[in-house]
Amino acid sequence: MSAEEDKASLGSGTLRALSARRFRIALLLTGAVMLAYFGFILLVAFAPERLGAIVAPGLSLGILVGALVIVFAWLSTWFYVRWMNRHYDDALERLRD
C-alpha cells in the first residue's frame, strides 16, 4: 500500500480540510440535538407548571415541545444526510481520482 503517499495527500490539505469540516458539522449538530433534548428535560424538571399551560384545546405546551424535540431530531438527521450526500461525497470522489 502506498501508505506514505496517502499520508502525504491527507497532510497536504484537501482531505484533512474535508475531515475537519465534516467533524465541525457533526459536532454542531450533536450540540444542537443535545441542547434541544436536555433543554426539554430541564424545562420538565424546573418549570413543570409552565409546560402544563394549555396552548390549544387538548394541547399543552409540554406536549408541543416534546413533539418538537422529536421533529427536530428528524430534521437534524435529514439536514446532515443532505449535506453529506451533496457536498461530502462529491468532494471525496474528487479526492479519490
Add this chain to the structure above:
Amino acid sequence: METRIGEPNLVAMSFFFVFIAITLGITWWAARRTKTTEQFYVAGRSISAGQNGFALAGDYMSAASFLGIAGLVSTSGFDGLIYSTGWLVGWPIVLFLIAEPLRNLGRYTFSDVVALRFQATPIRISAALGTLSTVIFYLIAQMVGAGGLIRLLFGISYETAVILVGVAMLAYVLFGGMIATTWVQIVKAVLLLAGATLLALLVLARFHMNPLELFAAAAERYGDAVLAPGQLVSNPWDAISLGMALMFGTAGLPHILMRFYTVPSARAARTSVFFATGLIGYFYLMTFVLGFGAMVLVGPDAIRAVDAGGNMAAPLLAELLGGTPFLGFISAVAFATILAVVAGLTLSGAAALSHDLWVSVVRKGHADSREQLFVARVSTIALGVLAIALGITFKGQNVAFMVSLAFAIAASANFPALLLSIFWRRCTTAGAVSSMVVGTFSTIALIWLSPTVQIDILKADSAWFPLKNPALVTIPLSFLTAIVVSLLRSEEGATHRFAAVEQRTHLGPVGE
C-alpha cells in the same frame, strides 16, 4: 372491562406459530448462504440501506419500551413523552459521530475500530468486557420480560416461555447467522409498526382522526394535569442522568453498532440510520397516542387491575377495539419483538467472545475461517444457554432497571473509547483501556449503591449514591480517565497511526 388476557389465546398462538414458521423458513434459506465468517457475522455486507434501516429499528424497538411507554402514558399522561423523546435522541448522535467511521474502520465488532491503532490484546479484552456486560444485562431484562409477558398473554408457564424464546433465538442465530437475524428484525419491525399504526388508527377513528381531540377528552375526564409534567421527574438530576444514558448509550450498544457492518458502504450506513431515526421516532410518537387512547377508552383503573405496572395498556386497548383476534395479534407481535431483540444481542455477544477474545487474543489473529465459524457457533450456544439460565434464575425479580443499566454501561464503557479512538490523535492504548474498564466497573458499582437496587430491591432505608442512573457521573468519569491517562504518557505508535485511521475514516479500507 372484561378481559381475556391471561387465558390461553388461540388467535395469539396461531399468529405466533405463523411467525415462527416464517422466520424458521427464512433461517433455512439464510443457512445456505451462511458459509463464511463474513456471512455469519455481517450478512456478507449485502444488506441494503433501507433493509438495514428497518433492521436497526427492529433491533431497537423493544417490547419493554412499547408496552412500558403506553402503560406509563395511560396511567400518568404526559410523563411518557419524556421516555418517547429519550429513546429517540440517541439516533442522531449515532449518525453524526459513529455510523460511517465505524463502517469504514472495522470488520465485525466495535473493538475492531478501537484496536486499529492501539495494542490489540488489552483493547480486545477490555472491549469484550464492556460488550459482554452490556449484552448480559440487556439479555436478563429481555428474558425476564419475555417470561412474564408471555405467561400473561398466552397463559403458558414462565419457564416454558423462557425456554421457547431461547431455543427459537438459538435456531435463528446458530444456523442463519446475521442474514436470518436481520430478516427476523425486518419482519418484526414491519409487524410492530403495522400493529401500532392500526391500533392508533382505530383509536383516532373515534376522535375524528385528531389526536388533540383525544388529548382533550383525556383532560376532560382526568383533569388538565394529565397533559402536564407529573411525578416522574421529582429529581432533575435523575432525569438528566437517565437522559444521558439513553442518548449516548444508543451509540455504544454492541448489537446496534454491529449492524453498520452489514451494509456495503459508509453511505449506505448513513442512509440506514436516517431511515431508522424516522421509523423509531414515528413509533414512539404512536406509542404516546396509544397511551392516551388506553387512558380514555380503557381507563387507568382497569389497566392497573390487570397489571399494577400498567404494562397491559396496549394489549387491553387492542382487545377493546378489535376483540380477541386483535389482542392475539398484538400479543404475538410483542413476543416476536422480544425474540428479535434477543437474537441481535446474542449474535453481538457471540462476536465479542469468538472474534474479539478467541481469534484476536487467544489465537493472535491466526485462525482459519472454519475455526472462526466453529468458535462463533459454540459461543452462540453458550450465550443462549446462559440467557435461558439467567431468565429462569431472575424469575419474579424486578429487572426493569437492567435495561437502563445496560444503556449506562454502553454509554460509559463503549462510547467514550470508541469516540476518542476515532477522533482524538493523542489517545493511547492505556487511555482507551482504562476508560473502558473504569466505565464498566464504576457503572455497575454505582448502580449497586443506587436507590434503584438498595431501596427498591434490597429494601434498605437509604442508598449511598443518590441517583437512580449513574450515567451523569460515569460518562464524564470515563472520558476524563481516557484523557488524563493518555496525556500522562504518550504512545508514539498510536499517535503515528492516527493519520492512517483518519484517512480510512473517510476513504474506507483499502481494496474495498
